[in-house]
Amino acid sequence: MRTAQITRRTKETEIELYLNLDGEGKISLDTGIGFMDHMLELFAFHGGFDLTIKAKGDTHVDLHHLVEDLGLSLGRALKDALGEKLGIERYADVSIPMDEALARVALDISNRPMLIYEVEHISPLMGGFDIRLLKEFFRALTTEAKITLHIDLIRGEEPHHIGEAIFKACGKAIFRATRVSERDKPPSTKGIL
Numbered sequence: 001m002r003t004a005q006i007t008r009r010t011k012e013t014e015i016e017l018y019l020n021l022d023g024e025g026k027i028s029l030d031t032g033i034g035f036m037d038h039m040l041e042l043f044a045f046h047g048g049f050d051l052t053i054k055a056k057g058d059t060h061v062d063l064h065h066l067v068e069d070l071g072l073s074l075g076r077a078l079k080d081a082l083g084e085k086l087g088i089e090r091y092a093d094v095s096i097p098m099d100e101a102l103a104r105v106a107l108d109i110s111n112r113p114m115l116i117y118e119v120e121h122i123s124p125l126m127g128g129f130d131i132r133l134l135k136e137f138f139r140a141l142t143t144e145a146k147i148t149l150h151i152d153l154i155r156g157e158e159p160h161h162i163g164e165a166i167f168k169a170c171g172k173a174i175f176r177a178t179r180v181s182e183r184d185k186p187p188s189t190k191g192i193l
Contacts, residue, residue: 075144
């Protein structure tokens with residue numbers, strides 16, 4: 001099975017994370033940040049993953065360290081669960097609407113970390129959560145997972161709807177890119193990812 005168990009402990013955060021790419025939608029989240037629990041639930045549900053996260057951090061300072069470390073941990077879990085990436089589809093491109101918001105996520109499981117995050121002109125604060133932290137989450141995820149990830153907000157006004165569209169699209173894109181095909185080697189003309 002393509003699973004990973006990650007433990008991350010720093011002076012700022014403590015995270016226990018379990019990911020099963022071929023799961024049944026078993027989700028248990030307690031990050032200490034309600035908005036991130038909601039976004040990660042959407043990600044796992046629409047990706048068809050099993051995801052368990054128990055986390056805490058120095059949220060008395062702000063939410064930055066914990067949000068970033070959640071991205072690092074999930075990225076590491078994705079990389080570990082994929083192993084040698086034999087036979088995966090590698091690429092995916094998904095657009096998801098959420099009411100007035102429309103987000104597109106395109107990714108390449110390339111072993112080359114790159115984030116292009118085109119989400120502009122939205123109100124930054126929502127219920128005490130600075131939605132600009134989502135860029136830090138995805139930057140950390142791409143760095144650790146070693147994937148190329150493009151996130152484009154096509155349109156949208158309501159920050160909550162924008163977040164939902166992005167996380168749903170990301171989950172669905174990772175699901176599609178990680179599906180195993182009939183190939184028994186890495187999907188690259190180089191012979192390696």
